[in-house]
Amino acid sequence: MGLQNAKHSKVKQANIVMLGLDSAGKSTLLYKFRYNDLFLTSPTIGFNVDMIETQKDFTLTFWDVGGQQKMRQSWCSFLETADGLLYVVDSSDKQRLEESKKEFEVILKTESLKGIPVVVLANKQDLPGAWNAEEVTRRLNMKKYCSDRNWYVQPCCAITGEGLSEALRILTAFTRQYSRSKETSTIFKEIKTL
Template sequence: MGLVHSKQFKGKQAQILMLGLDSAGKSTLLYKIKFNDVFLTSPTIGFNVEMIETTAGIALTVWDVGGQHKMRTVWEDYLENADCLVYVVDSANKQRLEESKKELATILKNDKIKNVPVVVLANKQDLRGALGAEEITKTLNMKKHCADRNWYVQPCCAITGEGLSEAFQKVTSFAKSCMKAKQEAFAIFRQD
């Protein structure tokens, strides 16, 4: 994905919400895509926010919200203006995938995020036993939970950056479509 380095970005801005359980690798992914570098991160208490400028004429404001159990109770507070949900799973930690599936299903039932597209990042593909895209799709029951929206599952590795360019191209595409649909709905609403 092409990134633009400038002092001020004058294009459209999309709000991207990045969620997932603690230790899934959200912050590491965010800083790898933003700075193309690996940072030692500690569990996020609260949130991190970074703007990623793309060559597609859109800036992605990525909200990386902590995934510890106590933080999940406030995830709902970040849903309202999302143009795309990025949900990160540790695809090598099979013991926590059921918990991750439950949390994702809860989020997707929320009316604040109705019709918002979802990109699942199946992180930690560099680890032995990591599940691929098809297995993650089945495990998270994506076809059922995302039947009313665009969705995509991308295997990736936050350490090497593998799969991140493809993932954020999809995020950008989905966010642009979502923003367009919101504008059209608003225009119709204003006419009534």
């Protein structure tokens, strides 16, 4: 029993907050990540939580928070313990991308999110006229708003699963690096107080 607990305690865990406007595909993406299957979803009222082991010693806990206007007011409370942000945009909905950009900018200005890695999923690449990763990068002004952190824009399709394994790999690498730097920072703070 003791050995099993010691082994289990070595597993690192990181909190990933999934945000984006309603109908961007967050819940569908989460189900595809977790079960590699397509689920019919309805708008998320509140949030969904799921854990995914991405490596044998590393688990990501995803907080999929509803994107309706009334839910956006509570986004900041979810960001307080975030180790990574997964921001989802409907890359085919050009009319709402400006609204999504404004919400994204507000999120990135949140003090608790300072330096936290960001992966943007340019979802719905299967739809005609969807903007590619380069265009989403430009339209969200990623180079300006994410210059102080690791960031990446991954084109994907929640229905087919295209691009999702790459997104998980990048998100895992970013959050592992962030977690290590956070641990090192905590150790230095503790040493200074001695």
